[in-house]
Amino acid sequence: MPDPQIEKLLILQDRDITLQQLEKELLRVPRERGLIENEIATEKANIEAAHQIIKDLEVERHEVDTEVKSKEAANSRFRTQQLEVKKNDEYQALTQQIEQNEAAILKLEEQEIELMLQIDERRTEYETEKAKIEALIEERNEALARLAETEKNLRQQADEAQAKLDKARADADEEYLGHYDRIKKMVKRAPYLVALTEQRCGGCHLRVSNEVAGSVRVTEAPSFCDQCSRMVYA
Ligand SMILES: [Zn+2]
Known part of the structure; x- marks a missing residue:
């Protein structure tokens, strides 16, 4: 879900x-x-x-x-x-x-x-x-x-x-929106919110840590690529 x-x-x-x-x-x-x-x-x-x-x-x-x-x-x-x-x-x-x-x-x-x-x-x-x-x-x-x-x-x-x-x-949720705006300033170029595919970030295409890959699936809190800082979702 x-x-x-x-x-x-x-x-x-x-x-x-x-x-x-x-x-x-x-x-x-x-x-x-x-x-x-x-x-x-x-x-x-x-x-x-x-x-x-x-x-x-x-x-x-x-x-x-x-x-x-x-x-x-x-x-x-x-x-x-x-x-x-x-x-x-x-x-x-x-x-x-x-x-x-x-x-x-x-x-x-x-x-x-x-x-x-x-x-x-x-x-x-x-x-x-x-x-x-x-x-x-x-x-x-x-x-x-x-x-x-x-x-x-x-x-x-x-x-x-x-x-x-x-x-x-x-x-939008205020917390998520805050992260979105922060990431937008940081990475300059869209997208700022990307899907994880086979543990790879859809923004920088690098592999995220197991910790990030795991948290994306289980928690209902924002997770971030540990390479480019974009928000990621499963
Ligand atoms: Zn990334």
Whole structure:
């Protein structure tokens, strides 16, 4: 006839382990959420970096354009001055400056065309990439929503498990419960209450002394493994 206090304690232990597992799963949630949020941040940074390259190219193109306009304005001033100068060498000097500017403008315009082509190419790449990344972010956000749902369910289950455990604790014998809590602190890992099989402890699997093996069968008092200190029952 098994000790009824052991039976109560076995129910308690079962609920305790259930609660521990739920709490372990709950602990994993924030880490998982952090990983997903990091992935989203990385994807967003990738979009931003690709966009920045286009913005930089546009700034460069704008600078080239400004330079072209300034050289054109200079040439128009030089042409006006040419109408006013009296000396031929002054006129020639202005012609030379105008020609230099025109050559520079040609080069700048080539540069501008090259930049515009690059911008177009980058923009096409960017749009394709952006659509892909946005889809990825959407997926990650859905994963976050599922995770929140999982967490909510786990929390609810943990609350229920806690209530069941509290009830089992209220039902348990105070002395047995005291030993259970003490053993739990000591051995860290469940189970804390184990069966003896062929004189071996179900927790550490070592052989217990004859004295322990004997007391388990005859007394209605808690017995303990003399190797690992877990409570044992026959
Ligand atoms: Zn043991």
